[in-house]
Amino acid sequence: MLANKEIAVIGSGTMGRTIAAGLLRSGKVDASRIRATARTRASADKLAQELGVSCSTDNAAAARAAAVIILCVKPKDVEKVAEGLKSTRALAHGPLVLSISAGVSSGFIESILGDSTPVVRAMPNTPCLIGKGMTVVAKGSHATDEHVAIAREIFSTLGRCIELEEKHMDTVTGLSASGPAFIYIIIEALADGGVMRGLPRHVATELVAQMTLGAAEMVLTTGKHPAALKDDVTTPAGCTIAGILALEDGRVRSVLARAVETAAKVAGELGK
C-alpha cells in the first residue's frame, strides 16, 4: 500500500526525523517520496542535508503533494498547524492524516480539519530510528480499516505496530513512548553496580544493554509470563534471589508502575 505514496512529515524534530530516517532505512520508501517541514529554515536545511529528503517551511505545499500526512509537531503546536492546513485548503484532496502528538485526540484534530477528514492517531517511540520501535495506532471517527492498515504499514517499517482503542493512548504514551527513558535509567543504574564492583564503564554498559535486549527477546519469543522467566533464573539460596530481594526492598515494582501511571496522567494533559 505504501508503494508510490507521497508522505509529508510536518515537524522535523526528534520524532519527525526518526520517522523519516526509519522509513528510508526500511528501504520501502524512497527519499524522493518524503517531503518534510520544520518551523525554521535552519531545521529544514539540517534535515534535508542529513537525510537527503526535501524539507521546507511550507506545510501546505508538502501536504498538497501527499497521500499521507504525519503531524510530528509538539502538542501545543497542533492547533495552529492544523488550522494552517485547513485555511490553505491543503487537504482538499482527502489525504490520510496521522498524528503522533501526545494527549491530542483525533476528535480535536477532526474538529479543526473538518468532519470527513480521516485521522489516525499513532504513538511511536524513539527506537523507531533503528527499526526496533513500538507504535500503537488508534482510529479516528472517519478513518476506515484501510486507513489503519496504511498507518500500520508505515509504522511496521519502524518496528512493531498494533492497533488499540483511542481511550488507551495516554497509557500507551506513558508506557511505550516514555518507556525508553525509564529503561535507559535502569541500564545506567545496573551498570553502576558493575562499575562499583570494578568493571570499566563501557564494559558494564555493554553487558547490561545486551542482557536487557536478551531478556526482552525472551519475553517476546517465549510468550512466557515474566514471573515464570524470573523463576527460571532464581536458584534456591542463590545470588539472583538475593539481588531480587534487594530490589524488592527498594519497592522497585511500585516505583516503576507509578512512573508509567504518572507519565500517562501528564500525557493526558499535554494537549490541553
Ligand SMILES: NC(=O)c1ccc[n+]([C@@H]2O[C@H](COP(=O)([O-])OP(=O)(O)OC[C@H]3O[C@@H](n4cnc5c(N)ncnc54)[C@H](OP(=O)(O)O)[C@@H]3O)[C@@H](O)[C@H]2O)c1
Ligand atoms: N520525543 C518522543 O520520544 C516522542 C515519542 C512519541 C510521540 N512524540 C510526540 O511527537 C511530537 C514531536 O515531538 P518531538 O520530540 O519530535 O518535538 P521536537 O523535537 O521539538 O520537534 C518539533 C518539530 O516541529 C517543528 N515545528 C514547530 N512548529 C511548526 C510549524 N508551525 N510548522 C512546521 N513545523 C513546526 C519544529 O521546527 P523547528 O525545529 O524549526 O522549531 C521541530 O522540527 C510531539 O507531539 C510528541 O508528543 C514524541
